[in-house]
Amino acid sequence: MKRHLKKMAGLAVVACMAASPQTAAAKSATVQKIEDRGTMLCSGHNGSYFGFVEVNDKNEWKGLDIDLCRALTTAILGDPDKAQIVPLSWAQRFPALQSGDVDVIIKATGWTMGRDTELGLQFSLPYFFGGTQLMAHGELGISDAKDLEGGTVCVEAGTTIERIVADYLKTLNVQHEMVSYEKAAELRSAYLANRCDAFAGWGPNLAVLRATEIENPESHKILNDQLSSEPIAAAMRQGDEDFVDVVNWMLAALLLAEEHGVTKANVAEMAATPPNPTVARLLGVTPGIGERLGLRETWAREMIAATGNFAEIYDRNLGKDSPYKLDRGLNNLWSHGGVLYAPILD
Amino acid sequence: MSAPSSDWSFEPLKRRVFRSPSDTALSLLIFALLAYGLFVTVNWAFFNAVWSAGDAALCSEAEGACWSVIDARHRLILFGLYPYELHWRSTLACAAIIATVVLSCLPFFWTTRRLTGLWIAGFGTYYALMEGSMIGLQQVTTDQWGGLSLTLFLFSSVVLIGMPMGLGLALARRSRLPIISRGVAVLIDFIRSLPLLTTLFTAAVVVPILLPSWLQGDKIWRVILAFSLFFACYQAEVFRGGFQAVHKGQTEAGRALGLRPWQILSLVLLPQVFRHALPGTINMVVMTFKETAIVIIIGLFDILASANAAFGTGEWAPYYMEVYAFVGLIYWVFIFSLGQYGAYLERRMAVVSH
Numbered sequence: 001m002k003r004h005l006k007k008m009a010g011l012a013v014v015a016c017m018a019a020s021p022q023t024a025a026a027k028s029a030t031v032q033k034i035e036d037r038g039t040m041l042c043s044g045h046n047g048s049y050f051g052f053v054e055v056n057d058k059n060e061w062k063g064l065d066i067d068l069c070r071a072l073t074t075a076i077l078g079d080p081d082k083a084q085i086v087p088l089s090w091a092q093r094f095p096a097l098q099s100g101d102v103d104v105i106i107k108a109t110g111w112t113m114g115r116d117t118e119l120g121l122q123f124s125l126p127y128f129f130g131g132t133q134l135m136a137h138g139e140l141g142i143s144d145a146k147d148l149e150g151g152t153v154c155v156e157a158g159t160t161i162e163r164i165v166a167d168y169l170k171t172l173n174v175q176h177e178m179v180s181y182e183k184a185a186e187l188r189s190a191y192l193a194n195r196c197d198a199f200a201g202w203g204p205n206l207a208v209l210r211a212t213e214i215e216n217p218e219s220h221k222i223l224n225d226q227l228s229s230e231p232i233a234a235a236m237r238q239g240d241e242d243f244v245d246v247v248n249w250m251l252a253a254l255l256l257a258e259e260h261g262v263t264k265a266n267v268a269e270m271a272a273t274p275p276n277p278t279v280a281r282l283l284g285v286t287p288g289i290g291e292r293l294g295l296r297e298t299w300a301r302e303m304i305a306a307t308g309n310f311a312e313i314y315d316r317n318l319g320k321d322s323p324y325k326l327d328r329g330l331n332n333l334w335s336h337g338g339v340l341y342a343p344i345l346d
Numbered sequence: 347m348s349a350p351s352s353d354w355s356f357e358p359l360k361r362r363v364f365r366s367p368s369d370t371a372l373s374l375l376i377f378a379l380l381a382y383g384l385f386v387t388v389n390w391a392f393f394n395a396v397w398s399a400g401d402a403a404l405c406s407e408a409e410g411a412c413w414s415v416i417d418a419r420h421r422l423i424l425f426g427l428y429p430y431e432l433h434w435r436s437t438l439a440c441a442a443i444i445a446t447v448v449l450s451c452l453p454f455f456w457t458t459r460r461l462t463g464l465w466i467a468g469f470g471t472y473y474a475l476m477e478g479s480m481i482g483l484q485q486v487t488t489d490q491w492g493g494l495s496l497t498l499f500l501f502s503s504v505v506l507i508g509m510p511m512g513l514g515l516a517l518a519r520r521s522r523l524p525i526i527s528r529g530v531a532v533l534i535d536f537i538r539s540l541p542l543l544t545t546l547f548t549a550a551v552v553v554p555i556l557l558p559s560w561l562q563g564d565k566i567w568r569v570i571l572a573f574s575l576f577f578a579c580y581q582a583e584v585f586r587g588g589f590q591a592v593h594k595g596q597t598e599a600g601r602a603l604g605l606r607p608w609q610i611l612s613l614v615l616l617p618q619v620f621r622h623a624l625p626g627t628i629n630m631v632v633m634t635f636k637e638t639a640i641v642i643i644i645g646l647f648d649i650l651a652s653a654n655a656a657f658g659t660g661e662w663a664p665y666y667m668e669v670y671a672f673v674g675l676i677y678w679v680f681i682f683s684l685g686q687y688g689a690y691l692e693r694r695m696a697v698v699s700h
Contacts, residue, residue: 044645047652048655050660055655057418095552213663
């Protein structure tokens with residue numbers, strides 16, 4: 001029943017748009033709901049997921065995913081503190097989205113075909129790429145997988161990682177010995193006991209492990225190679241394309257701000273004297289960015305003032321200003337060797 | 347119960363532990379291992395431990411426990427995501443629940459009216475303090491409740507709602523109308539054949555998809571009702587065991603004395619049923635306290651979830667042992683007290699020692 005109503009609302013929106021193609025896009029039904037409620041419901045975690053969703057000493061949520069939710073909340077409601085984080089388990093997140101317990105899932109969630117089609121979700125632009133990487137002992141002095149010639153690589157048995165590493169090293173024609181362990185804990189202690197030269201795992205997890213469980217974080221190096229990659233994106237209910245636009249342009253604005261050097265500190269200054277037309281459009285000096293999404297013209301300006309640009313959010317939660325010190329790598333802008341890019345702001 | 351102290355005098359000890367040279371050697375070896383274990387534990391937990399949050403930097407060097415994590419994060423463990431400045435309300439609410447439980451252990455309160463009044467008062471105080479809007483404080487919605495205060499709330503509401511419900515089901519199962527007794531039997535078997543996790547997941551996640559929003563209510567209440575139903579179905583069987591232990595002749599004797607059916611029930615049957623059902627009931631209550639941790643899977647921030655969050659940050663990640671030890675201690679204190687209370691009740695309610 002609920003879903004029918006939503007579909008009808010969506011149709012109504014389409015009808016409105018068709019009737020008046022010249023005016024601004026109609027407001028997304030989800031955004032309307034969020035505005036009526038006065039709070040934005042985002043996904044939290046039942047505990048903590050390092051770097052993405054955590055709780056600080058003041059019992060407040062923090063993390064990359066939380067900051068993105070706060071950015072989205074600022075874009076829609078103008079105040080990051082209106083974000084309401086609903087703790088969810090992994091299993092619960094998709095039903096909770098469908099039942100309306102949350103407005104959006106921003107929770108280290110990979111974009112897969114099954115979720116996109118069967119589960120009736122739609123995904124935003126990926127904001128994070130996490131994939132299989134290798135970590136090696138620092139004293140080996142290597143930074144690329146091709147230098148692992150003749151070395152031993154430890155992996156967890158029976159995971160896709162095992163196959164990915166074998167394929168990758170075979171392609172590079174690196175002779176190596178693969179040792180697999182049944183349990184993550186065994187794998188870790190084997191690596192720490194120097195029984196393997198390198199150890200393979202999900203990039204962010206390796207960084208967390210290095211930062212938290214290993215005695216001297218500096219003496220371990222996460223190699224530059226990205227063996228595989230999983231796009232992490234925000235998930236929304238099917239049927240509200242306008243809301244997808246809002247989420248996508250929220251991410252795009254954070255990336256554009258980084259690209260053009262707009263930061264939390266200088267955003268007011270930049271808005272007063274925009275250095276180029278893109279920044280002028282981004283910060284709402286040249287109108288358009290708000291009207292076309294059904295939001296305020298200054299939403300991006302307020303959002304950057306509240307949370308900073310994408311680099312600031314990343315560095316604070318996973319990167320150099322966090323305990324994890326995870327390199328940007330793939331998660332850098334396209335212009336800095338990464339794969340993150342924003343669509344064109346015209 | 348005979349006093350066990352006489353077994354601890356030296357003579358039986360000698361007889362049992364140092365009976366032969368090989369026994370002596372084995373005993374000494376075991377004692378030595380136990381002593382070593384105790385020594386290591388005490389060293390870890392006390393002598394080599396780092397205590398204050400300010401000394402967190404010392405933790406990576408220290409040999410012993412890093413209690414700094416508890417110092418820094420205990421408010422997260424105890425109160426979950428409850429707003430930081432309002433923790434005094436959560437503290438008072440916890441105290442109200444604990445006081446209610448302790449008071450209801452006093453024989454003075456053991457009449458239906460007093461007990462009901464006490465629980466309504468204690469529960470009302472808890473809810474008013476935690477929620478706040480009813481007594482003119484800032485409103486805190488139930489999704490922000492967490493930590494020990496949420497665990498206590500879940501536990502006491504489940505037992506409070508489930509216990510009368512269980513009694514009702516047990517009585518219905520004894521009904522002479524087959525449609526009622528069979529129907530209830532099928533219901534009990536149905537609920538018992540589902541895992542608790544499934545029941546709670548349905549209540550928390552599936553119900554909102556099926557029901558219109560005005561019928562859904564708050565997630566926490568849906569979960570409490572489902573959990574209570576689960577509890578009641580098991581408890582009904584415990585009560586049924588109690589009913590079966592009372593001889594049929596007593597009902598007949600009551601009828602012969604001209605008592606009405608509800609008088610037979612409340613004056614003759616129930617006092618005996620409660621006594622027979624007590625060990626099973628204490629068992630159920632203790633298990634329920636521990637099972638509340640399952641709600642972690644439906645995103646309620648109970649004490650275990652907030653413990654996970656407490657060490658789930660880069661700074662404190664290596665010290666999960668300390669956090670689990672702390673939470674384990676809290677569980678132990680509550681469950682041990684429950685067990686002791688049960689033993690006290692049994693002593694008190696015993697008619698004659700057999």
